[in-house]
Amino acid sequence: MTDVYTLEGIEHRYGDRTVVDVPRLSIEPGEILGVVGPSGAGKSTLLRLLNFLEHPTKGRLMYRGEEIGPDAPLALRRDVTTVFQRPMLLRRSVAANVRFGQKMRGESDESRVQRCIERLGLAELADEPARTLSVGEAQRAALARALVVRPSVLLLDEPTGNLDPYNTGLLEEIVGEENAERGTTVVLVTHDVFQARRLADRTALMISGRIVELAETEEFYENPKAPTTAAFLRGELVL
Amino acid sequence: MTPRRAKTPLPLLALLLVVLLGASCSAGATAAPRVLRLATTTSTYDSGLLDAILPSFENQENARVDVVAVGTGQAIALGEAGDADVILVHARAREDAFVADGHGTERLDVMYNDFIVVGPPDDPAAVEGTPIAADALAAIAEAGATFASRGDDSGTHAKEQSLWAASGTEPDSGAGWYKSLGQGMGSTLNYANETGAYALTDRGTYLSQRDSLPNLTVMVGGASIDENADPILLNSYGVIPVNPDAGEIDADLASAFAEWITSLDAQQMIESYGVETFGRPLFYPNSSAWTNR
Amino acid sequence: MDTLARALVDAFGLLLALDPELVEVVARTLQVTIGALFVALVVGIPIGAAIGLTRDLPGRAILIPVIYTGMGLPPVVVGLFTYLLLSNQGPLGGLGWLFTPTGMVVAQTIIALPLVVGLTMTAVQSIDPDLPVQMRALGATRMQIAMTTLLESRAGVTAAVVAAYGAIISEVGAVMLVGGNIEGETRVLTTAIVLETRKGNFALALALGIILLGIAFLTNFAFHRLQVRQGGP
Numbered sequence: 017m018t019d020v021y022t023l024e025g026i027e028h029r030y031g032d033r034t035v036v037d038v039p040r041l042s043i044e045p046g047e048i049l050g051v052v053g054p055s056g057a058g059k060s061t062l063l064r065l066l067n068f069l070e071h072p073t074k075g076r077l078m079y080r081g082e083e084i085g086p087d088a089p090l091a092l093r094r095d096v097t098t099v100f101q102r103p104m105l106l107r108r109s110v111a112a113n114v115r116f117g118q119k120m121r122g123e124s125d126e127s128r129v130q131r132c133i134e135r136l137g138l139a140e141l142a143d144e145p146a147r148t149l150s151v152g153e154a155q156r157a158a159l160a161r162a163l164v165v166r167p168s169v170l171l172l173d174e175p176t177g178n179l180d181p182y183n184t185g186l187l188e189e190i191v192g193e194e195n196a197e198r199g200t201t202v203v204l205v206t207h208d209v210f211q212a213r214r215l216a217d218r219t220a221l222m223i224s225g226r227i228v229e230l231a232e233t234e235e236f237y238e239n240p241k242a243p244t245t246a247a248f249l250r251g252e253l254v255l
Numbered sequence: 256m257t258p259r260r261a262k263t264p265l266p267l268l269a270l271l272l273v274v275l276l277g278a279s280c281s282a283g284a285t286a287a288p289r290v291l292r293l294a295t296t297t298s299t300y301d302s303g304l305l306d307a308i309l310p311s312f313e314n315q316e317n318a319r320v321d322v323v324a325v326g327t328g329q330a331i332a333l334g335e336a337g338d339a340d341v342i343l344v345h346a347r348a349r350e351d352a353f354v355a356d357g358h359g360t361e362r363l364d365v366m367y368n369d370f371i372v373v374g375p376p377d378d379p380a381a382v383e384g385t386p387i388a389a390d391a392l393a394a395i396a397e398a399g400a401t402f403a404s405r406g407d408d409s410g411t412h413a414k415e416q417s418l419w420a421a422s423g424t425e426p427d428s429g430a431g432w433y434k435s436l437g438q439g440m441g442s443t444l445n446y447a448n449e450t451g452a453y454a455l456t457d458r459g460t461y462l463s464q465r466d467s468l469p470n471l472t473v474m475v476g477g478a479s480i481d482e483n484a485d486p487i488l489l490n491s492y493g494v495i496p497v498n499p500d501a502g503e504i505d506a507d508l509a510s511a512f513a514e515w516i517t518s519l520d521a522q523q524m525i526e527s528y529g530v531e532t533f534g535r536p537l538f539y540p541n542s543s544a545w546t547n548r
Numbered sequence: 549m550d551t552l553a554r555a556l557v558d559a560f561g562l563l564l565a566l567d568p569e570l571v572e573v574v575a576r577t578l579q580v581t582i583g584a585l586f587v588a589l590v591v592g593i594p595i596g597a598a599i600g601l602t603r604d605l606p607g608r609a610i611l612i613p614v615i616y617t618g619m620g621l622p623p624v625v626v627g628l629f630t631y632l633l634l635s636n637q638g639p640l641g642g643l644g645w646l647f648t649p650t651g652m653v654v655a656q657t658i659i660a661l662p663l664v665v666g667l668t669m670t671a672v673q674s675i676d677p678d679l680p681v682q683m684r685a686l687g688a689t690r691m692q693i694a695m696t697t698l699l700e701s702r703a704g705v706t707a708a709v710v711a712a713y714g715a716i717i718s719e720v721g722a723v724m725l726v727g728g729n730i731e732g733e734t735r736v737l738t739t740a741i742v743l744e745t746r747k748g749n750f751a752l753a754l755a756l757g758i759i760l761l762g763i764a765f766l767t768n769f770a771f772h773r774l775q776v777r778q779g780g781p
Binding site: 325326328329330331332333335336406407408409429434435436437438442446449450470 | 551635636646647724725728729730731732733735739740742743745746747748749750
Binding site: 093096098100106121165 | 676678679681682683684685686687688689692696699700
C-alpha cells in the first residue's frame with residue numbers, strides 16, 4: 017500500500033530561517049501520527065505543508081505517490097482538511113458553517129450535515145449565530161465542518177489547546193471513532209504529550225524543525241532512544 | 256452629502272489666524288470703511304470691468320464694494336430680499352418691474368453692448384448674414400436646427416425669449432431641437448461648439464472665448480457693434496439702488512454709487528476699458544450725463 | 549424664514565401634484581445614480597477585494613495612496629477630465645456621449661469607483677487573515693475564498709455602497725459640466741437646484757433640495773434595513 021505522504025529532503029524557510037527540515041518521513045494510510053514538541057518547533061508549519069497551504073522551499077512532497085507542485089490539484093486539496101487551534105467561523109449559523117465544505121464542493125447532503133452536528137452535540141445550537149458559541153462549542157463546530165467533507169486525511173493543529181477537559185475528551189473520542197470507522201489518516205500536532213499517547217499509533221518529537229525521534233507510541237513513551245525525547249517527556253526544557 | 260475633508264497644513268492655519276487677528280486689530284484702529292453690497296450679472300464681473308473701475312469709487316467714498324456676481328434672476332432676488340444695496344443688471348423688462356413693484360428707487364442707464372447669434376459654419380438653417388435676429392430664429396425653428404438656450408432666466412435668456420416672441424415662433428423643447436441648458440453663457444457656448452448648435456450670446460463673452468470655439472461663427476450681428484443692424488440686439492445695463500424699506504440698506508452709499516457710475520468720470524473709464532486688449536471697448540457708456548455731455 | 553417656510557410648502561406641493569417636470573428630473577437623477585452606482589460596484593468591489601486579499605501585491609505601497617487620493621477627487625476636476633475625454637476634440641469624442649446621461653454616468657462612475665475600491669479593500673482587510681487560510685483548508689477555491697470573505701465583510705462593503713451612492717446623488721459639478729443641465733435630457737436634481745438658485749427661485753431650489761434629501765434618506769434607510777437583516781450573526 018502506498019503511503020499517504022512521503023517527504024523527501026523537505027526544507028521550508030521563512031527568509032533565512034529554516035522552520036522545517038525533514039529529510040525523510042512517511043505517513044501510512046489509516047494511522048494516527050502524533051507530533052509533539054515545544055512551541056516554535058515547526059509542527060504547525062509541517063501541517064500547512066501537508067494541507068498544501070504552503071509549498072516547501074526544497075525537496076519532494078508526495079501525496080499517494082503523486083508529487084505535489086506549488087499548486088496542488090483541487091481534488092487532492094479537497095482530500096485533506098485541517099482543524100486549527102483557533103477556529104475561524106463565518107458570520108452565519110452553526111449549521112451553515114458545518115455545511116460550508118460541502119457547499120464549496122457543490123455537494124448537498126443535509127442528512128450528513130445533521131449527523132455531524134448531532135455527533136458533536138451541537139443540535140440545539142444549529143441555528144444560532146456561530147459567533148455566539150463558546151470556545152469549546154466553536155471547536156466542536158470546526159471539527160463537524162471538517163468531518164462533513166469526509167476527508168481521507170484529517171490534520172489537527174493543537175485542536176484542544178484552548179479547551180476544558182470535557183470538550184477535549186469529546187473531541188478525542190470522535191477523532192478516534194472517525195479513524196477507526198472510516199480509516200481516516202490523522203496527523204495530530206499537540207504539545208500535550210498525554211493526548212498523543214492516548215490517540216496516536218506512532219509519535220514523533222519535533223524540535224527546531226527536525227524530527228528527533230519517530231517510533232510506535234508505546235515504544236516512544238516507554239523506551240525513548242534519543243536522550244532529548246526522554247528529557248522532553250520528563251518535562252524538561254529542550255531546544 | 257459626502258463630506259470632503261480639506262487638509263489645511265498647520266502653518267497655513269497659523270498664518271491665517273495671524274492675518275485674521277491683524278485684520279481685526281487694524282479694523283479697530285482706523286474707521287471701518289462702509290460696505291456696499293453690489294449684486295450684478297457675471298458678464299460685468301468676468302469681463303474684468305468692475306475690478307478696473309471700482310477702486311476709484313472705493314477711494315472716493317472710503318467704502319468697500321462687495322461684488323456678488325450671479326445670474327440676473329438671482330441678482331434681482333437678492334435686491335428684493337434686501338440682501339444687496341444696489342443692483343447692476345441687464346434685463347430691461349424685469350428692471351422696470353423691479354422699480355414699479357417698489358423694490359428699487361430708480362433705474363438709470365449705465366452702458367450697453369450687443370447680442371449676436373452664433374452658429375456652426377455649415378449653417379444648416381442658412382441664416383448667416385440675416386440682419387434681423389427674429390428672422391434668423393424663425394428660420395432656425397423652421398429648419399429644426401439645434402438651438403442652445405441659456406434657459407436660466409438670465410438677462411440673455413430674457414432677451415432670447417423676447418426675440419422668439421418677435422419671430423412669431425414658439426420654441427418647442429419637446430421637438431428636440433431646442434435645448435434649454437440652464438447654464439451660464441460660457442457653458443452654453445461650449446455646448447453649441449460641441450454639438451453644432453446655434454445660440455444667442457453677448458458679444459463680449461463670445462469674443463473672450465472665441466479661441467476655444469472653432470465650430471462657431473457669427474450669424475447675426477456682424478463683426479462689430481457698428482455692423483449690428485438689429486436694434487433689439489442692444490444689450491443695455493441699468494443700475495438700481497434698492498429701496499431702503501427692503502431691510503438694512505445703506506441707501507446713501509447706494510445712491511452715491513448710482514450717481515458715480517453714471518458720472519462722466521466713470522463713463523470715461525467704461526469706454527476706455529478693454530480697448531488695449533481687444534482693440535475696442537467691451538461696454539459702451541450711455542448714461543444721460545454721457546449722452547448729454 | 550419666509551423662504552424656508554415657503555420651500556417646505558413648495559416641496560410638498562410639488563410632490564403631491566406629481567409635477568411632470570419634477571418626476572422627469574427625479575427619474576433622470578435615479579437613472580444616472582443607479583447606472584453609475586451599478587458600474588462602480590461591479591467594477592470596484594472585485595478590484596477592492598482582490599487588493600485587500602492580496603497582501604503581497606507588488607506596488608501596493610504606491611497603489612493604496614493612489615486609491616486614497618482617488619477617494620477625495622474633486623468632482624469638478626473629474627467632470628473636466630470627462631468633458632475633455634468625451635468632447636469632439638477628445639479621444640472618445642466619436643462616442644457622442646458628451647451632454648448625455650451616459651456621459652454623466654461615466655463621470656459619476658469615476659468619482660464613485662475609488663470610494664468603492666478603497667472601502668471594499670479596507671473592509672476585506674479587516675477580516676482575520678486566518679479565515680481565508682481555514683477556508684482554503686476546507687477546500688475553497690481562490691474565487692470561493694474571495695466571495696466568502698466579501699460576504700463576511702458585508703457590513704464594510706455596505707458602507708462602501710452607501711458612500712458611493714451619497715457621493716453620486718449629491719454631486720453637481722461634474723454632471724453640470726458633462727451633462728450640460730439640458731431640460732428634459734440631462735437635468736438632475738442637483739443641477740436643477742443650482743439653476744433655480746441662479747434664477748433667484750430660492751424657495752423652489754430649497755424644495756428640490758428637500759426632495760433630494762428625502763430620496764437619499766429613503767434609500768439609506770433601505771440600505772440600513774438590509775444591513776441589519778444580514779449583519780445579525
